[in-house]
Amino acid sequence: MAKKDFYEVLGVNRDASDDDIKKAYRKLAMKYHPDRNPDSKDAEEKFKEIKAAYEILSDGQKRAAYDQYGHAGVDPQAGMGGGGAGFGGFDFGDIFSDIFGGQRGGGGGRSNVYRGSDLRYNMEITLEEAARGCEKQIRIPSHENCDVCHGSGAKPGTQPKTCATCGGHGQVRMSQGFFSIQQTCPTCHGSGKQITDPCHKCHGAGQVKTHKTLNVKIPAGVDEGDRIRLSGEGEPGQNGGPAGDLFVVTHIKKHSVFERDGMDLHCEMPISFATAALGGEVEIPTLDGMVKVKIAAETQSGKVYRVRGKGVKSVRGHDVGDLMCHVIVETPVSLTERQKELLREFEAISQGDVATHNPRANSFMDKLKDFFG
Numbered sequence: 001m002a003k004k005d006f007y008e009v010l011g012v013n014r015d016a017s018d019d020d021i022k023k024a025y026r027k028l029a030m031k032y033h034p035d036r037n038p039d040s041k042d043a044e045e046k047f048k049e050i051k052a053a054y055e056i057l058s059d060g061q062k063r064a065a066y067d068q069y070g071h072a073g074v075d076p077q078a079g080m081g082g083g084g085a086g087f088g089g090f091d092f093g094d095i096f097s098d099i100f101g102g103q104r105g106g107g108g109g110r111s112n113v114y115r116g117s118d119l120r121y122n123m124e125i126t127l128e129e130a131a132r133g134c135e136k137q138i139r140i141p142s143h144e145n146c147d148v149c150h151g152s153g154a155k156p157g158t159q160p161k162t163c164a165t166c167g168g169h170g171q172v173r174m175s176q177g178f179f180s181i182q183q184t185c186p187t188c189h190g191s192g193k194q195i196t197d198p199c200h201k202c203h204g205a206g207q208v209k210t211h212k213t214l215n216v217k218i219p220a221g222v223d224e225g226d227r228i229r230l231s232g233e234g235e236p237g238q239n240g241g242p243a244g245d246l247f248v249v250t251h252i253k254k255h256s257v258f259e260r261d262g263m264d265l266h267c268e269m270p271i272s273f274a275t276a277a278l279g280g281e282v283e284i285p286t287l288d289g290m291v292k293v294k295i296a297a298e299t300q301s302g303k304v305y306r307v308r309g310k311g312v313k314s315v316r317g318h319d320v321g322d323l324m325c326h327v328i329v330e331t332p333v334s335l336t337e338r339q340k341e342l343l344r345e346f347e348a349i350s351q352g353d354v355a356t357h358n359p360r361a362n363s364f365m366d367k368l369k370d371f372f373g
């Protein structure tokens, strides 16, 4: 993608003064700011361009390099140095603090309170466990309050002090260019407190790493990729923010007999060719034991027998799926002389009337005759 000329992006002449560039940037940045153009991808793109252009043209050194070498002079990806022009990752946090001093969402003061991240735990279960539901124990990394300082991070007998840098606000204002930027206090990292005598066990963190064991109830009927939410079991919040959630994502192991399709199960049902021809009864496995299936006479490969209610229960209601048995007529193998003899005899007496006994093979031969004229 060709990069646009930075002067063009800001709509200024190549000999524009620093002041003109600043004014042009401010005007355009306000106009295309994502807050004023929610859901507009175009505005967002435009805003990025404006910001990138301003970062170069507002810096005397970068502007000179750009004037002399063009984009190659300032694009870090072009390997010419110039560095930090901000073409790579794009952080909305930066923009909002640039223009509105970190006041996004009207919160202001306590924006250093964060909710912990949601975590994901992948759990493999068998098809039987998914169908019936089960209870599993998982062990996950966690944090707990340090038992020496009881979570304060301060050595027992001492107290954390109010942070001198930010006066306990957790945030400080800094001037950068013509904007005033609100930042998390670099001394206390937003907590507003300073620990002069840190606890020897947790080194001032107030928390220690540990593991916790959780019981997870897997409801009957869960399928591949379903998520079970364990509220508040995710990463702990920062500076008093709430913890995130833990999502247990189920993965169903491949089963040796059944294949699952939503609530239905499918399986192969091999039958002997005598049973296929004469009809009969076969036993087939289901998730809860063997059941008998009546095979009609003259059953062909590919016919599907539906066994009602032997699928998987819906995770959302009381409906239960079916078991679909796909007939495969098995050609007999390892035949004895006697068996071969009987088959040859069978074939010999069938030859006389192929149209009656093997209609499919017969119509196939007719089609071939048509085809070759």
Ligand SMILES: [Zn+2]
Binding pocket: 146, 147, 148, 149, 150, 151, 152, 153, 154, 199, 200, 201, 202, 203, 204, 205, 206, 207
């Ligand atoms: Zn401690």
Ligand SMILES: [Zn+2]
Binding pocket: 163, 164, 165, 166, 167, 168, 169, 170, 171, 185, 186, 187, 188, 189, 190, 191, 192, 193
């Ligand atoms: Zn501070």
